[in-house]
Amino acid sequence: MRIPETRGPVSSALFKVLVQAPASSAADLDALHAMVAGQLALAADIIGHEDIQLSLFSLYELHYSGLDGVADDWEWEPGLIRIRRMIEEPFEKALREAARKVGREHGVPATGAFTGSQLPGGNPTSDDVARILFDLAASDTGPSVSRYVARKASLEQLKEFLVHKSVYQLKEADPHTWAIPRLTGRAKAALVEIQADEYGGGRPERMHSALFARTMRGIGLDDSYGAYVDSVPAVSLASVNLMSLCGLNRRLRGAITGHLAIYEMTSSQPNRFYGNGFRRHGFDAGVTHYFDEHVEADAVHEQIAGRDLAGGLVEAEPELLGDVLFGATAVMAIDSRLSAHLLGSWESGKSSLRAAVPVAA
Amino acid sequence: MNQEQPETTENGAGEPAASSIVVCPDGPLIVRGEFEIVTPSGGPVPRDRKTVALCRCGASAIKPYCDGTHKMIKFRTERPAG
Numbered sequence: 001m002r003i004p005e006t007r008g009p010v011s012s013a014l015f016k017v018l019v020q021a022p023a024s025s026a027a028d029l030d031a032l033h034a035m036v037a038g039q040l041a042l043a044a045d046i047i048g049h050e051d052i053q054l055s056l057f058s059l060y061e062l063h064y065s066g067l068d069g070v071a072d073d074w075e076w077e078p079g080l081i082r083i084r085r086m087i088e089e090p091f092e093k094a095l096r097e098a099a100r101k102v103g104r105e106h107g108v109p110a111t112g113a114f115t116g117s118q119l120p121g122g123n124p125t126s127d128d129v130a131r132i133l134f135d136l137a138a139s140d141t142g143p144s145v146s147r148y149v150a151r152k153a154s155l156e157q158l159k160e161f162l163v164h165k166s167v168y169q170l171k172e173a174d175p176h177t178w179a180i181p182r183l184t185g186r187a188k189a190a191l192v193e194i195q196a197d198e199y200g201g202g203r204p205e206r207m208h209s210a211l212f213a214r215t216m217r218g219i220g221l222d223d224s225y226g227a228y229v230d231s232v233p234a235v236s237l238a239s240v241n242l243m244s245l246c247g248l249n250r251r252l253r254g255a256i257t258g259h260l261a262i263y264e265m266t267s268s269q270p271n272r273f274y275g276n277g278f279r280r281h282g283f284d285a286g287v288t289h290y291f292d293e294h295v296e297a298d299a300v301h302e303q304i305a306g307r308d309l310a311g312g313l314v315e316a317e318p319e320l321l322g323d324v325l326f327g328a329t330a331v332m333a334i335d336s337r338l339s340a341h342l343l344g345s346w347e348s349g350k351s352s353l354r355a356a357v358p359v360a361a
Numbered sequence: 362m363n364q365e366q367p368e369t370t371e372n373g374a375g376e377p378a379a380s381s382i383v384v385c386p387d388g389p390l391i392v393r394g395e396f397e398i399v400t401p402s403g404g405p406v407p408r409d410r411k412t413v414a415l416c417r418c419g420a421s422a423i424k425p426y427c428d429g430t431h432k433m434i435k436f437r438t439e440r441p442a443g
């Protein structure tokens with residue numbers, strides 16, 4: 001993808017550094033470092049901070065398919081990794097705070113306070129973990145974007161919905177794939193089984209990212225990767241940054257499994273509603289197949305992700321239960337914030353996208 | 362750290378069975394391995410994935426596959442205690 005439009009001093013300084021060769025950028029890298037430190041100190045809400053979320057998104061992008069005109073060497077340049085970690089630390093802290101709040105609201109057992117298990121040491125079984133996660137997903141009764149999409153959304157709002165989703169869905173499954181070499185045994189086999197399905201079972205045209213691209217084309221949107229990054233607000237980027245954070249850091253392998261489990265467990269029924277919203281506007285299977293496929297696929301994946309992936313990991317490494325629940329509640333926290341933004345915008349007749357960047361039809 | 366797949370069953374020869382069915386609490390049957398899904402007359406039921414979830418609650422809109430509706434209707438596979 002191309003380098004995004006800047007959103008403030010941090011992204012300006014970052015992109016100024018990235019277009020240079022790593023060897024000749026020491027002075028600008030130092031300036032960037034000072035800029036990030038200064039801006040982080042001022043940031044009251046890092047999850048909703050446009051400049052910082054865009055900068056983190058762009059730093060992560062170097063580990064995915066890169067940015068046009070940016071040297072591949074930047075990916076592991078220590079000065080840049082240092083800056084990424086400077087941003088990750090307060091971002092993770094804010095996510096943990098938001099996740100704890102969700103956990104309290106939904107009665108999630110505090111780490112170490114788990115009771116009722118059959119395993120020695122009071123550790124939960126894989127079935128226990130699946131049950132905790134399914135209960136958590138079922139308790140998510142916040143505002144529903146899927147019902148709005150099914151019943152009310154205008155064509156323009158459907159396009160906006162796809163634009164928000166496109167930032168992740170055009171690389172669907174990629175952040176969780178990073179966890180595969182960090183897992184062993186049952187959890188690894190489970191993740192590979194889910195990901196093989198996400199990636200189309202060997203058929204590139206059936207990859208979920210390819211199905212999503214087809215949906216975008218069908219409604220007249222640009223399906224090239226990253227085409228709408230400039231249009232989406234910080235919270236949409238934060239939802240993807242959460243996955244990249246947990247996928248790229250081995251120590252957060254518990255969190256990425258909890259993330260995937262909740263993601264799958266809150267997906268089957270909403271995808272049926274999403275499909276209905278597009279059918280209501282006269283779109284056929286060419287556009288709705290992505291959603292219809294997810295109704296069936298995610299009903300399989302949620303079982304494997306809850307029991308074998310997250311549950312299998314906790315049986316192997318019981319101390320990771322807390323992080324599994326962190327990943328699960330963090331995605332709920334970010335999703336409910338994004339949902340509130342979408343519904344709040346739409347119900348007051350406004351665009352949910354950044355005002356300066358209208359979506360071309 | 363290395364966990365055996367608990368659902369792997371073994372036949373008399375000590376080899377893993379060619380397929381397995383995971384009986385999910387309050388949920389579907391996950392079928393994995395080598396198998397065919399056929400209509401009563403033996404024709405193939407369309408299938409898009411290797412591992413499938415078969416509806417057990419009866420409420421799925423995409424039978425024989427699961428669509429997660431068991432969660433909406435609070436389907437329970439165990440008798441309530443007491």
